[in-house]
Amino acid sequence: MRTETTDVLIVGAGPAGSVAAAFLRRQGRSVMMLEREQFPRFSIGESLLPQSMEYIEAAGLLRDVVEAGFQYKNGAAFAWGERRTEFDFRDKFSTGWGTTYQVQRARFDEVLAHGARRLGADLRFRHEVTAMTPHPESPGVTARSPEGEDYAVQARFVLDASGFGRTLPRLLALEQPSNFPARGAIFTHVEDRIPVGEFDREKILITVHPEHVDVWFWLIPFSNGRCSLGVVARTDYLAQFEGSEMERLQAIVAGVPSLSTLLRDAAWGVMPVRQIVGYASNVKSLWGPGFALLGNAGEFLDPVFSSGVTIAFKSAQLATDAIARTYAGEAVDWEAEYAKPLRDGVDTFRAFVEAWYAGTFQNIIFHPDPPVDVRNKICSILAGYAWDKSNPYVADTKRRLGVLEELCAPR
Template sequence: MKTERTEILIIGAGPAGSVAAAMLRQQGRKVLIVEREQFPRFSIGESLLPQSMEYIEAAGLLRDVVEAGFQYKNGAAFVRGERATEFDFRDKFSAGWGTTYQVQRADFDHVLAKGAERMGAEVRYRHEVLSAEPGETPRVAVRAPDGGEYMIEADFMLDASGFGRLLPRLLKLESPSNFPVRGAIFTHVRDHIPADAGFDRNKILITTHPEHVDVWYWTIPFSNGCCSLGVVAEQEFLDRYPGTELERLQAIVGEDPNLTRLLKNAEWAVLPVRQITGYSANVRALWGPGYALLGNAGEFLDPVFSSGVTIAFKSAQLASECLRRHYAGESMDWEADFAVPLRGGVQTFRRFVESWYAGGFQRIIFHPDPQPDIRRMICSILAGYAWDKKNPYVADTQRRLQVLEQLCAG
C-alpha cells in the first residue's frame, strides 16, 4: 500500500480543522486535511459567538468570513412567556470582539476550508480514514473516492472530525456524558417575519417552553430571509409527539404563543427536518501519543449557548501553539498547555448549561433588577469569553453562580 508523508495530518475540514490548518500554515508547516464529506455540506451550530472572531482573525481568515455576506450578530434575546430580556455582546466585561455572525454552516465551513487552502494547506474531500495508529510517527489508512487505499504518516495528527469522533471511536477514548440524553428537532424556514414584529435579526432568539423550564427553542435569523428553527428537550419529551419530524416540530413550536405569532407566515422546511439525539459527549483524554482531539471530536456540551464552534476554535489555537513550541524546540506539555486550559473554559460553559436546565440561570437573566456590572460579566461568558480569568464568573464559576442563583430566587 502506498505511503505518503506530511508534517501535520488533520482529520476533518470543519471549523476546528480549517482554523488549525491556517494557523499551522502561518508557522510554515506542511498540512494535509482529509475530509470524508464533499463540501459544502449541512452542519448544525449556526450562531457564532464574538470570541470566535479573535481566532478567525488570528488564523488569517477574517476577510474570507467578512466578505461572505453572513448575518451580522450583536447579541442574544431570551423569552419565556411574558418575560423577555436581551444581551448586547458589545456591552460586556471582557475586552475583545462584541459582534459576530449567524451562518449557514454549509457555506461558513466551506469558506474556512477554502481559506485554509488559499494559505497552502491541502484539502482532500471524500477521503475516509479507515484506521489509525497513534505513536511517535502516527499513521492512518485512508480510502480515496475511487476506492483505492493508502497510508499517511505524519509528525502529528489532529482529530477535527466533529460529531463523527473518529479517534475516540477507533482508539476507544469515549466516556459517558453526565448530561441527560437530549435531542433536537430542527429545520430552516423562510420566516417572513414582519419588520414591526419586534424580532431583532441581529440576535439569536432563545425561547423557553411556557410550561417546561428544560425545553427550549432556537430561532437563528440568516441574511437570506430564512431562520434556523429548532427545539431541544430530553428524549422522553420529544417522544410524546406523533407524526413526521415536521409535524412533531410544528406541534412543539405551536405550544409557544410568541413563536407562533412570529412564524405565522413562515414557509416551513426549506431544508428537510432533522433530528439528532444524545449529542453530548466526553472523552477520557484530549490527547495522546502523536495526536490531539479538537472541538466536538473531544467534548460537546449542549447547543443552548452556541459554544461549540468557539470551543472548536480555542482547541485549534491551543494545539497550534503547542505544535509551534514543539517545532521550535521549546518545552511544552500537552496536558498542561492544551488539555487543562481547554477544559477550563469548557467547565465554565458546563456550569452555565447545568444552571440553565435547572432553571437557576433563567431566574438570573429574567431578574427584574439586574446589577449592571454582574450583567456585563455574564454577558462576557454568553459572548464566548469563558477563558477570561479576570472575570470573577470565570475564575470562580461554581460558587459565584450558585450565590447569584440564590439571590435571584429570593
C-alpha cells in the same frame, strides 16, 4: 500501499480543522486535511459567538468570512412567557470582539476550508481515515480515497477535527458517556416572513417553554430571509409528539404562543426537518502519543449557548500553539498546556448549561433589576469569553453562579 508524508495531518475540514490548518500554515508547517464528506454539506451550530472572531482573525481568515455576506449578530435575546431580556455583546466585561455572524454552516465551513486551502493546506474531500497508529514522534493513519484506494500518511502530529464523526475516539476506543441526561433536538430552516420590527435579526432568539423550563427553542435569522428553528428537550418529552418530524416540530412550536405568533406566516418545507438524539459526548483523554482531539471530536456539551464553534476554535489555537513550541525544541506537556486550559473554559460553559437546565440561570437573566457590572460579566461568557480569568465568573464560576442563583431565586 503508498505512503505520503506531512508535518500535520488534520482529520476533518470543519471549523476546528480549517482554523488549525490556517494557524499551522502561518507557522510554515505542511498540512494535509482529509475530509470524509464533500463540501458544502449541512451542519448545525449556526450562531457564532464574538470570541470566535479573534481566532478567525488570528488565523488569517477574517476577510474570507466578512466577505461571505453572513447575517451580522450583536447579541442574544431571551423570551420566557411574557418576560423578555436581551444581551448586547458589545456591553461585555471582557475586551475583544463584541459582534459576529449567524451562518449557514454549509457555506461557512466551505469558506473556512477554502481559506485554509488558499493558505497552502492540502485539502482533500471524500477521503476517509480508516485506521490510526499513535506514536509520540511519527503517528500514522490509513486513509481511503474516493476511488477506494487505501494509502498511508505519516505525520509528526495528527489532529482530529472530525466533529460528531469522532474518528479517533472510535478508532482508539477513547469514547466515554457524557454526564448530561439524554436530550434531543428537532430542527429545520424556514422562510420566516416575520414582519419588519417584530424581530431583531441581529440577535439569536432563545425561547423557554412556558411550562417546561428545560425545553427551549432557538430561532437564528440568516441574511436570506430564512431562519434556523429548533427545539431541544429530554427525549421522553419529544417522544410525546407523533407524526412526521415536521408535524412534531410544528406541534411543539404551537405550544409556545410567543414563538408561534412570531412564525405565523412562515413557509415550512424549505429544508427537511431533522432530529438528533443523545448528542452530548466525552472522551477519556483529549490527547495521546502524537495526536490531539479538537472541538466536538473531544467533547460536546449542549447547543444552548452556541459554544461549540468557539470551543472548536480555542482547541485549534491551543493545539497549534503546542505544536509550534514542539518544533521550537521545547518540551510540551499536552495535559497541562492543552487539555487543562481547554477544559477550564469548557467547564465554565458547563456550569452555565447545568444552571440553564436546572432553571436557575433563567432566574438570573430575567431578573428585573440586575447590577450592570454583574450583567456585563455574565454577558462576556455568553459572548464566548470563557477563558478570560480576569472575569470572576470565569475564575470562580460555580461558587459565584451559585450565589447569583440564591440572590435571584423567586421569593
